[in-house]
Amino acid sequence: MTGKKKILITDDDPRNRKLEETLLQANGYEVRSVESGQATLDAVAAELPDLILLDLMMPGMDGFEVVRRLKASPATSRIPIIMVTALDDDGSRRRLAAAGVSEVINKPLDRWALQASIDKLLGDRDTHGNI
Numbered sequence: 001m002t003g004k005k006k007i008l009i010t011d012d013d014p015r016n017r018k019l020e021e022t023l024l025q026a027n028g029y030e031v032r033s034v035e036s037g038q039a040t041l042d043a044v045a046a047e048l049p050d051l052i053l054l055d056l057m058m059p060g061m062d063g064f065e066v067v068r069r070l071k072a073s074p075a076t077s078r079i080p081i082i083m084v085t086a087l088d089d090d091g092s093r094r095r096l097a098a099a100g101v102s103e104v105i106n107k108p109l110d111r112w113a114l115q116a117s118i119d120k121l122l123g124d125r126d127t128h129g130n131i
Contacts, residue, residue, distance in 0.1 A: 005122050008049040009033035010040040010066070011084065012058040016109070020053055020084075023111050024118075037061025041069060044076055051121055053105075053114075056085035056096075064099060071100040080121040084109065 007029045009020045017033040024031045034043050038061055040054065052070075056063035063083055070076045080102040085092070088106050096104055103117040 004028060004030040005050040006030045006032070006047070007051045007053060007118075008040065008043055009053045010035070010037065010058070010063075011053075011055040012036060013055075016055070016084075016107075019109060020114075023109075023114065027115065029118075037063070037066040040066050044070065044079070048076070049079060051118065052079055052081045054081055054083055054101075056083050056087060056092075064095070067096075067099045067101055082114075082117050082121070 007024055009017055009024075009031060010033070011017045011020070012035050014035070017035070021031050021033055032043060032049070034040055037058055040052065043049075044052070054063045054066060063085070067081055067083075070079060070081070077100075081100070082103045082105055083096050083101045084105050084107060086107045093104055102121055105114055105117060
């Protein structure tokens with residue numbers, strides 16, 4: 001991997017943020033985390049990440065609105081977004097795909113599914129699974 005890939009984590013639950021931070025830092029990513037949708041938009045405006053892990057259900061601005069705003073801007077529309085959610089119904093998945101979400105990971109978080117999604121979107125690992 002040339003240079004550390006930057007991943008922004010958004011989740012209103014500090015335990016979930018800490019878990020995701022720990023997993024991603026251990027795999028060599030540069031990680032920032034925030035607690036709200038508005039904080040996500042502010043963080044992205046300050047520094048573009050290579051990928052965003054975004055909680056769907058948050059108080060205030062939910063994940064759908066964050067995605068809508070990011071995809072509406074040419075500066076941020078191509079940032080891949082992995083939605084992390086407890087929702088697992090077909091209607092929500094279709095709505096997320098239509099909104100421009102790249103991948104959906106269900107809670108509780110499966111570290112292998114998370115890494116597979118990141119690998120797919122960022123292409124960070126070689127054929128032997130090494131970063």
